[in-house]
Protein backbone atom coordinates (compact mmCIF):
# COMPACT_ATOMS: atom_id res chain seq x y z
CA UNK A 1 0.00 0.00 0.00
CA UNK A 2 1.45 3.37 -0.92
CA UNK A 3 -1.29 5.44 0.79
CA UNK A 4 -0.95 5.72 4.56
CA UNK A 5 -3.53 7.22 6.97
CA UNK A 6 -1.90 9.41 9.59
CA UNK A 7 -4.61 11.50 11.23
CA UNK A 8 -8.32 11.04 11.94
CA UNK A 9 -10.05 14.36 12.67
CA UNK A 10 -13.49 12.80 13.15
CA UNK A 11 -16.85 13.62 11.60
CA UNK A 12 -17.22 16.96 9.84
CA UNK A 13 -19.95 18.92 8.06
CA UNK A 14 -19.76 20.76 4.73
CA UNK A 15 -17.88 23.96 5.57
CA UNK A 16 -19.93 26.05 3.15
CA UNK A 17 -23.17 24.83 4.68
CA UNK A 18 -23.91 27.92 6.76
CA UNK A 19 -27.26 26.96 8.22
CA UNK A 20 -30.50 28.89 8.25
CA UNK A 21 -31.64 27.14 11.44
CA UNK A 22 -29.69 26.01 14.49
CA UNK A 23 -31.43 22.62 14.53
CA UNK A 24 -31.15 21.40 10.95
CA UNK A 25 -32.54 18.07 9.86
CA UNK A 26 -30.25 15.74 7.93
CA UNK A 27 -27.03 17.77 8.16
CA UNK A 28 -24.43 15.94 6.04
CA UNK A 29 -21.25 14.69 7.77
CA UNK A 30 -18.22 12.86 6.40
CA UNK A 31 -15.04 11.40 7.95
CA UNK A 32 -12.13 13.84 7.82
CA UNK A 33 -9.00 11.69 7.58
CA UNK A 34 -5.59 12.61 6.24
CA UNK A 35 -3.35 10.41 4.13
CA UNK A 36 0.24 10.43 2.87
CA UNK A 37 1.20 9.00 -0.50
CA UNK A 38 4.64 7.36 -0.23
CA UNK A 39 5.25 7.62 -4.00
CA UNK A 40 4.18 11.18 -4.78
CA UNK A 41 4.51 12.63 -1.23
CA UNK A 42 1.05 14.11 -1.73
CA UNK A 43 -1.05 14.81 1.38
CA UNK A 44 -4.76 14.43 0.79
CA UNK A 45 -8.11 13.73 2.40
CA UNK A 46 -8.99 10.04 2.51
CA UNK A 47 -12.64 10.64 1.60
CA UNK A 48 -13.52 13.26 -0.98
CA UNK A 49 -16.86 15.01 -0.69
CA UNK A 50 -18.87 15.21 -3.95
CA UNK A 51 -18.05 18.66 -5.48
CA UNK A 52 -21.68 19.65 -5.99
CA UNK A 53 -22.31 19.40 -2.25
CA UNK A 54 -19.61 22.02 -1.65
CA UNK A 55 -19.60 24.35 -4.65
CA UNK A 56 -23.10 25.45 -5.46
CA UNK A 57 -25.42 28.39 -5.84
CA UNK A 58 -25.17 29.20 -2.11
CA UNK A 59 -21.40 29.63 -1.95
CA UNK A 60 -20.66 32.08 0.88
CA UNK A 61 -16.95 32.94 0.68
CA UNK A 62 -16.13 36.28 -0.94
CA UNK A 63 -12.43 36.71 -1.69
CA UNK A 64 -12.81 40.49 -1.45
CA UNK A 65 -14.08 40.35 2.17
CA UNK A 66 -10.59 41.18 3.44
CA UNK A 67 -8.57 44.32 2.74
CA UNK A 68 -5.38 42.25 2.84
CA UNK A 69 -6.52 40.03 -0.03
CA UNK A 70 -7.87 42.90 -2.13
CA UNK A 71 -4.52 44.63 -1.86
CA UNK A 72 -2.55 41.42 -2.51
CA UNK A 73 -4.49 40.67 -5.74
CA UNK A 74 -4.10 44.25 -6.97
CA UNK A 75 -0.33 44.13 -6.48
CA UNK A 76 -0.09 40.70 -8.09
CA UNK A 77 -2.09 41.81 -11.15
CA UNK A 78 0.27 44.77 -11.56
CA UNK A 79 3.32 42.50 -11.32
CA UNK A 80 1.94 39.97 -13.82
CA UNK A 81 1.32 42.77 -16.33
CA UNK A 82 4.82 44.16 -15.81
CA UNK A 83 6.64 40.82 -15.94
CA UNK A 84 4.68 38.83 -18.52
CA UNK A 85 2.65 41.44 -20.42
CA UNK A 86 -0.13 38.94 -21.29
CA UNK A 87 -2.67 39.52 -24.07
CA UNK A 88 -5.07 37.06 -22.51
CA UNK A 89 -5.72 35.60 -19.06
CA UNK A 90 -7.91 32.84 -17.67
CA UNK A 91 -8.68 32.45 -13.98
CA UNK A 92 -9.81 29.10 -12.57
CA UNK A 93 -11.94 29.85 -9.49
CA UNK A 94 -12.64 33.52 -10.18
CA UNK A 95 -14.88 33.93 -7.09
CA UNK A 96 -16.18 37.54 -6.94
CA UNK A 97 -13.70 38.87 -9.49
CA UNK A 98 -11.25 40.32 -6.96
CA UNK A 99 -8.27 39.39 -9.17
CA UNK A 100 -9.52 39.03 -12.76
CA UNK A 101 -11.22 42.47 -12.75
CA UNK A 102 -7.75 44.04 -12.96
CA UNK A 103 -7.40 42.68 -16.53
CA UNK A 104 -10.38 44.39 -18.15
CA UNK A 105 -8.12 45.84 -20.91
CA UNK A 106 -7.20 42.37 -22.29
CA UNK A 107 -9.10 39.14 -22.97
CA UNK A 108 -10.04 37.99 -19.44
CA UNK A 109 -12.09 34.87 -18.81
CA UNK A 110 -13.24 33.35 -15.52
CA UNK A 111 -14.22 29.82 -14.54
CA UNK A 112 -16.40 29.59 -11.46
CA UNK A 113 -18.73 26.63 -10.75
CA UNK A 114 -20.58 28.50 -7.97
CA UNK A 115 -23.34 30.09 -10.01
CA UNK A 116 -24.06 32.89 -7.50
CA UNK A 117 -20.42 34.02 -7.81
CA UNK A 118 -20.27 33.58 -11.60
CA UNK A 119 -23.27 35.93 -11.82
CA UNK A 120 -21.28 38.65 -10.02
CA UNK A 121 -18.38 38.56 -12.51
CA UNK A 122 -20.73 38.24 -15.49
CA UNK A 123 -22.37 41.46 -14.31
CA UNK A 124 -18.89 43.00 -14.20
CA UNK A 125 -18.68 42.13 -17.95
CA UNK A 126 -16.09 39.40 -17.41
CA UNK A 127 -16.87 36.35 -19.55
CA UNK A 128 -17.44 33.66 -16.91
CA UNK A 129 -18.09 29.95 -17.36
CA UNK A 130 -20.17 28.68 -14.40
CA UNK A 131 -18.83 25.13 -14.70
CA UNK A 132 -16.24 22.89 -13.03
CA UNK A 133 -12.76 22.95 -14.58
CA UNK A 134 -12.40 19.82 -16.76
CA UNK A 135 -10.74 18.87 -20.06
CA UNK A 136 -14.17 19.11 -21.66
CA UNK A 137 -14.65 22.69 -20.43
CA UNK A 138 -11.11 23.68 -21.42
CA UNK A 139 -11.81 22.54 -25.02
CA UNK A 140 -15.04 24.55 -25.11
CA UNK A 141 -13.28 27.66 -23.77
CA UNK A 142 -10.46 27.33 -26.33
CA UNK A 143 -12.99 26.95 -29.14
CA UNK A 144 -14.75 30.15 -28.10
CA UNK A 145 -11.78 32.26 -26.94
CA UNK A 146 -8.53 30.72 -28.17
CA UNK A 147 -5.62 29.76 -25.89
CA UNK A 148 -4.19 31.94 -23.11
CA UNK A 149 -0.89 33.61 -22.25
CA UNK A 150 -1.50 33.33 -18.51
CA UNK A 151 -3.69 31.00 -16.48
CA UNK A 152 -4.04 31.89 -12.81
CA UNK A 153 -5.63 29.96 -9.98
CA UNK A 154 -5.57 30.81 -6.28
CA UNK A 155 -6.95 28.44 -3.65
CA UNK A 156 -8.75 26.32 -6.22
CA UNK A 157 -6.49 23.60 -7.67
CA UNK A 158 -6.19 22.08 -4.16
CA UNK A 159 -10.01 21.80 -4.27
CA UNK A 160 -10.17 19.73 -7.49
CA UNK A 161 -10.07 15.96 -7.06
CA UNK A 162 -8.75 14.78 -10.44
CA UNK A 163 -5.37 16.47 -10.55
CA UNK A 164 -4.08 14.58 -13.60
CA UNK A 165 -6.75 15.84 -15.94
CA UNK A 166 -6.75 19.28 -14.25
CA UNK A 167 -3.09 19.91 -15.09
CA UNK A 168 -3.42 18.38 -18.55
CA UNK A 169 -6.38 20.67 -19.29
CA UNK A 170 -4.31 23.66 -18.12
CA UNK A 171 -1.42 22.66 -20.38
CA UNK A 172 -3.89 22.25 -23.22
CA UNK A 173 -5.26 25.79 -22.72
CA UNK A 174 -1.91 27.61 -22.73
CA UNK A 175 -0.24 29.27 -25.71
CA UNK A 176 3.25 27.78 -26.42
CA UNK A 177 5.00 30.54 -24.41
CA UNK A 178 2.21 30.70 -21.83
CA UNK A 179 2.52 30.29 -18.09
CA UNK A 180 0.35 28.92 -15.30
CA UNK A 181 0.45 30.44 -11.81
CA UNK A 182 -0.93 28.46 -8.88
CA UNK A 183 -1.37 29.65 -5.31
CA UNK A 184 -2.33 27.33 -2.49
CA UNK A 185 -1.53 26.93 1.23
CA UNK A 186 1.94 25.56 1.88
CA UNK A 187 2.18 22.14 3.50
CA UNK A 188 5.42 23.09 5.26
CA UNK A 189 3.81 26.18 6.81
CA UNK A 190 0.75 24.14 7.79
CA UNK A 191 2.94 21.69 9.67
CA UNK A 192 5.15 24.38 11.20
CA UNK A 193 2.15 26.43 12.38
CA UNK A 194 0.19 23.34 13.42
CA UNK A 195 -2.67 24.87 11.45
CA UNK A 196 -4.54 21.60 10.99
CA UNK A 197 -7.60 23.68 10.06
CA UNK A 198 -6.13 23.92 6.54
CA UNK A 199 -7.74 20.49 6.18
CA UNK A 200 -11.47 20.49 5.48
CA UNK A 201 -13.88 19.17 2.84
CA UNK A 202 -12.83 21.67 0.14
CA UNK A 203 -9.09 21.27 0.71
CA UNK A 204 -8.72 17.84 -0.84
CA UNK A 205 -4.95 18.44 -0.92
CA UNK A 206 -2.36 20.59 0.82
CA UNK A 207 0.57 20.82 -1.57
CA UNK A 208 4.33 20.88 -1.08
CA UNK A 209 6.60 21.88 -3.97
CA UNK A 210 7.86 18.29 -3.89
CA UNK A 211 4.41 16.77 -4.39
CA UNK A 212 3.50 19.34 -7.05
CA UNK A 213 6.64 18.47 -9.00
CA UNK A 214 5.83 14.77 -8.73
CA UNK A 215 2.17 14.95 -9.72
CA UNK A 216 2.68 17.30 -12.67
CA UNK A 217 5.40 15.19 -14.34
CA UNK A 218 2.93 13.64 -16.80
CA UNK A 219 1.01 16.84 -17.55
CA UNK A 220 3.30 18.70 -19.94
CA UNK A 221 3.97 21.42 -17.34
CA UNK A 222 7.16 22.18 -15.42
CA UNK A 223 7.76 24.38 -12.37
CA UNK A 224 10.10 27.28 -13.16
CA UNK A 225 9.72 29.48 -10.09
CA UNK A 226 8.37 29.46 -6.55
CA UNK A 227 7.53 32.41 -4.32
CA UNK A 228 6.68 32.06 -0.68
CA UNK A 229 3.81 34.39 0.18
CA UNK A 230 2.12 35.31 3.45
CA UNK A 231 -1.50 34.94 2.40
CA UNK A 232 -3.75 32.34 4.05
CA UNK A 233 -1.23 31.57 6.75
CA UNK A 234 1.66 30.95 4.34
CA UNK A 235 1.17 29.87 0.75
CA UNK A 236 3.28 28.90 -2.25
CA UNK A 237 2.95 30.79 -5.51
CA UNK A 238 4.17 28.31 -8.10
CA UNK A 239 4.96 29.24 -11.70
CA UNK A 240 4.71 26.60 -14.45
CA UNK A 241 5.78 26.69 -18.10
CA UNK A 242 5.35 24.13 -20.84
CA UNK A 243 8.09 21.46 -20.62
CA UNK A 244 9.40 22.19 -24.12
CA UNK A 245 9.60 25.96 -23.54
CA UNK A 246 13.38 26.48 -23.36
CA UNK A 247 13.15 30.28 -23.32
CA UNK A 248 12.09 30.42 -19.68
CA UNK A 249 14.92 29.32 -17.38
CA UNK A 250 14.31 27.41 -14.17
CA UNK A 251 14.95 29.63 -11.14
CA UNK A 252 17.31 28.56 -8.39
CA UNK A 253 14.33 29.08 -6.02
CA UNK A 254 12.82 25.83 -7.25
CA UNK A 255 15.85 23.79 -6.17
CA UNK A 256 16.16 25.75 -2.91
CA UNK A 257 12.56 24.96 -2.02
CA UNK A 258 12.95 21.28 -2.86
CA UNK A 259 16.09 21.06 -0.71
CA UNK A 260 14.42 22.90 2.20
CA UNK A 261 11.43 20.60 2.06
CA UNK A 262 13.68 17.55 2.05
CA UNK A 263 15.59 18.89 5.09
CA UNK A 264 12.28 19.60 6.82
CA UNK A 265 11.12 16.01 6.27
CA UNK A 266 8.36 16.48 3.70
CA UNK A 267 9.41 13.10 2.23
CA UNK A 268 9.11 11.24 5.53
CA UNK A 269 6.07 9.57 7.07
CA UNK A 270 7.56 10.31 10.52
CA UNK A 271 6.92 14.06 9.94
CA UNK A 272 3.18 13.45 9.55
CA UNK A 273 2.98 11.05 12.47
CA UNK A 274 4.61 13.70 14.66
CA UNK A 275 2.21 16.34 13.27
CA UNK A 276 -0.74 14.09 14.19
CA UNK A 277 0.49 13.77 17.78
CA UNK A 278 0.94 17.53 18.08
CA UNK A 279 -2.53 18.20 16.66
CA UNK A 280 -4.07 16.04 19.39
CA UNK A 281 -2.08 17.95 22.02
CA UNK A 282 -3.25 21.23 20.47
CA UNK A 283 -6.87 20.08 20.74
CA UNK A 284 -6.44 19.20 24.42
CA UNK A 285 -4.86 22.57 25.23
CA UNK A 286 -7.44 24.61 23.30
CA UNK A 287 -10.32 22.89 25.08
CA UNK A 288 -8.55 23.56 28.38
CA UNK A 289 -8.49 27.31 27.65
CA UNK A 290 -12.18 27.39 26.71
CA UNK A 291 -13.18 25.40 29.81
CA UNK A 292 -11.13 27.64 32.09
CA UNK A 293 -12.73 30.81 30.65
CA UNK A 294 -16.19 29.28 30.89
CA UNK A 295 -15.66 28.52 34.58
CA UNK A 296 -14.64 32.16 35.02
CA UNK A 297 -17.94 33.13 33.30
CA UNK A 298 -16.13 35.11 30.59
CA UNK A 299 -18.02 36.16 27.48
CA UNK A 300 -16.39 34.57 24.44
CA UNK A 301 -17.27 35.25 20.82
CA UNK A 302 -15.76 34.11 17.51
CA UNK A 303 -14.06 36.47 15.06
CA UNK A 304 -14.29 35.42 11.38
CA UNK A 305 -16.55 32.41 10.68
CA UNK A 306 -13.99 30.89 8.35
CA UNK A 307 -14.26 27.55 6.57
CA UNK A 308 -11.00 26.64 8.32
CA UNK A 309 -12.45 27.25 11.78
CA UNK A 310 -15.10 24.60 11.09
CA UNK A 311 -12.35 21.98 11.43
CA UNK A 312 -11.20 23.36 14.79
CA UNK A 313 -14.71 23.76 16.21
CA UNK A 314 -15.95 20.34 15.11
CA UNK A 315 -12.73 18.51 16.01
CA UNK A 316 -12.53 20.12 19.46
CA UNK A 317 -16.33 20.09 19.95
CA UNK A 318 -16.44 23.81 20.67
CA UNK A 319 -20.06 24.82 20.21
CA UNK A 320 -22.48 27.51 21.38
CA UNK A 321 -21.92 26.49 25.01
CA UNK A 322 -18.49 28.11 24.66
CA UNK A 323 -18.81 30.67 21.86
CA UNK A 324 -21.92 32.91 22.04
CA UNK A 325 -21.75 34.03 18.43
CA UNK A 326 -19.36 34.74 15.55
CA UNK A 327 -18.81 38.15 13.96
CA UNK A 328 -18.12 38.14 10.22
CA UNK A 329 -17.97 40.84 7.57
CA UNK A 330 -19.39 38.58 4.81
CA UNK A 331 -23.03 39.62 4.27
CA UNK A 332 -24.14 36.12 3.13
CA UNK A 333 -22.99 34.55 6.42
CA UNK A 334 -24.86 36.99 8.69
CA UNK A 335 -27.98 35.58 10.35
CA UNK A 336 -26.85 31.99 9.74
CA UNK A 337 -25.27 29.31 11.96
CA UNK A 338 -21.87 27.61 11.76
CA UNK A 339 -21.96 24.12 10.19
CA UNK A 340 -21.90 21.25 12.67
CA UNK A 341 -21.52 23.42 15.77
CA UNK A 342 -24.54 25.69 15.19
CA UNK A 343 -23.11 28.94 16.59
CA UNK A 344 -25.03 32.05 15.43
CA UNK A 345 -23.18 34.39 13.04
CA UNK A 346 -23.78 38.13 13.31
CA UNK A 347 -22.96 40.88 10.89
CA UNK A 348 -19.76 42.63 11.97
CA UNK A 349 -20.46 45.97 13.57
CA UNK A 350 -17.52 46.24 15.92
CA UNK A 351 -16.96 44.13 19.06
CA UNK A 352 -19.48 45.01 21.77
CA UNK A 353 -18.28 46.25 25.14
CA UNK A 354 -19.32 43.18 27.12
CA UNK A 355 -17.05 40.79 25.17
CA UNK A 356 -13.99 39.49 27.07
CA UNK A 357 -12.46 37.06 24.55
CA UNK A 358 -12.68 36.53 20.78
CA UNK A 359 -11.63 33.26 19.15
CA UNK A 360 -9.66 34.10 15.99
CA UNK A 361 -11.35 32.02 13.28
CA UNK A 362 -9.55 34.23 10.74
CA UNK A 363 -6.10 33.85 12.36
CA UNK A 364 -4.55 34.27 8.90
CA UNK A 365 -5.69 37.92 8.99
CA UNK A 366 -4.39 38.56 12.53
CA UNK A 367 -2.44 41.68 11.53
CA UNK A 368 -5.41 43.25 9.73
CA UNK A 369 -7.74 42.38 12.61
CA UNK A 370 -5.42 43.61 15.37
CA UNK A 371 -5.04 46.90 13.53
CA UNK A 372 -8.82 47.21 13.33
CA UNK A 373 -9.48 46.18 16.93
CA UNK A 374 -7.04 48.48 18.74
CA UNK A 375 -9.83 49.86 20.95
CA UNK A 376 -10.97 46.39 22.00
CA UNK A 377 -7.45 45.36 22.93
CA UNK A 378 -6.82 48.66 24.75
CA UNK A 379 -9.82 48.11 27.00
CA UNK A 380 -8.47 44.65 27.93
CA UNK A 381 -10.27 42.55 25.30
CA UNK A 382 -8.29 39.42 24.39
CA UNK A 383 -8.06 37.03 21.46
CA UNK A 384 -7.81 33.23 21.59
CA UNK A 385 -5.93 31.40 18.87
CA UNK A 386 -4.79 27.84 18.23
CA UNK A 387 -1.97 28.89 15.83
CA UNK A 388 0.86 27.95 16.23
CA UNK A 389 -0.29 26.68 19.67
CA UNK A 390 -3.39 27.37 21.79
CA UNK A 391 -2.99 30.64 23.70
CA UNK A 392 -4.57 33.91 24.75
CA UNK A 393 -3.21 37.09 23.15
Ligand code: JHZ
Nearest residue numbers: 061065066155202304306307308327328329330362365
Ligand atom coordinates in the same frame (compact mmCIF):
# COMPACT_ATOMS: atom_id res chain seq x y z
P1 JHZ B 1 -10.61 33.25 4.85
C1 JHZ B 1 -12.31 30.10 2.22
O1 JHZ B 1 -11.76 29.67 3.46
C2 JHZ B 1 -12.74 28.88 1.44
P2 JHZ B 1 -11.76 30.56 4.78
C3 JHZ B 1 -11.79 28.41 0.40
N1 JHZ B 1 -11.81 26.97 0.39
C4 JHZ B 1 -10.36 28.83 0.62
O2 JHZ B 1 -9.45 28.16 0.24
C5 JHZ B 1 -10.13 30.18 1.20
O3 JHZ B 1 -11.34 30.84 1.49
C6 JHZ B 1 -9.34 31.05 0.29
C7 JHZ B 1 -13.99 37.26 7.74
N2 JHZ B 1 -13.30 38.44 8.24
O4 JHZ B 1 -10.28 34.11 3.72
C8 JHZ B 1 -14.27 37.27 6.27
C9 JHZ B 1 -13.91 39.24 9.17
O5 JHZ B 1 -15.05 38.97 9.60
O6 JHZ B 1 -9.60 33.09 5.91
C10 JHZ B 1 -14.29 35.82 5.91
O7 JHZ B 1 -15.58 35.28 6.16
N3 JHZ B 1 -13.24 40.35 9.59
C11 JHZ B 1 -12.18 28.92 -0.94
O8 JHZ B 1 -13.14 30.91 5.14
C12 JHZ B 1 -13.31 35.20 6.91
O9 JHZ B 1 -13.19 36.12 7.98
C13 JHZ B 1 -12.00 40.68 9.15
O10 JHZ B 1 -11.44 41.71 9.59
O11 JHZ B 1 -11.00 29.80 5.80
C14 JHZ B 1 -11.94 34.97 6.30
O12 JHZ B 1 -11.96 33.81 5.54
C15 JHZ B 1 -11.37 39.82 8.21
C16 JHZ B 1 -9.98 40.12 7.72
C17 JHZ B 1 -12.05 38.71 7.78
O13 JHZ B 1 -10.97 31.86 4.26
